[in-house]
Amino acid sequence: xxxxxxxxxxxxxxxxxxxxxxxxxxxxxxxxxxxxxxxxxxxxxxxxxxxxxxxxxxxxxxxxxxxxxxxxxxxxxxxxxxxxxxxxxxxxxxxxxxxxxxxxxxxxxxxxxxxxxxxxxxxxxxxxxxx
Numbered sequence: 001x002x003x004x005x006x007x008x009x010x011x012x013x014x015x016x017x018x019x020x021x022x023x024x025x026x027x028x029x030x031x032x033x034x035x036x037x038x039x040x041x042x043x044x045x046x047x048x049x050x051x052x053x054x055x056x057x058x059x060x061x062x063x064x065x066x067x068x069x070x071x072x073x074x075x076x077x078x079x080x081x082x083x084x085x086x087x088x089x090x091x092x093x094x095x096x097x098x099x100x101x102x103x104x105x106x107x108x109x110x111x112x113x114x115x116x117x118x119x120x121x122x123x124x125x126x127x128x129x130x131x
Contacts, residue, residue, distance in 0.1 A: 001026065002020070002055040003019075004053040005051070007038055008041035026115060030115055039069065051065065054115055062080075064078060064080075065115065067111075075107075078103050080114065082123060085099075
C-alpha cells in the first residue's frame with residue numbers, strides 16, 4: 001500500500017510517496033495532514049490543491065481526496081476506483097470492470113470515511129457515500 005501526498009507548493013506533477021503497512025497508518029496520515037494550513041497556502045500560491053491518495057494497486061485500486069475553499073472548513077473533492085461489477089449495454093447487463101466514483105462536495109468527516117471504507121473494501125458503502 002502506498003500514500004501519495006501533494007502539497008500547496010507542489011506543481012501538478014510533483015508529489016511525495018510513502019509506502020505504508022496498514023490501514024490505520026493511512027487513516028493517521030489523513031488525520032495528521034495539515035488540511036487547513038495547506039488549503040490556506042494553496043489559496044495564496046494558486047499552484048496545487050492539497051491531496052492525499054491511497055493506492056492499493058497502481059491505476060486499478062485507489063482513492064484520492066483533495067481540499068479547497070475556506071481554510072477553516074475545507075470542501076473535499078474525491079475519486080475512488082476499484083475492481084467490481086459495472087453496467088454494460090446501456091445498463092441492461094453487468095460485467096466485471098473498474099468502478100469509478102467521484103464527488104465534489106465532501107466534508108472532512110466524509111472524506112475520512114471514504115478512505116476508511118475504501119481500505120476496508122466496503123464497496124456498497126462507498127457507492128452510498130458517493131451517490
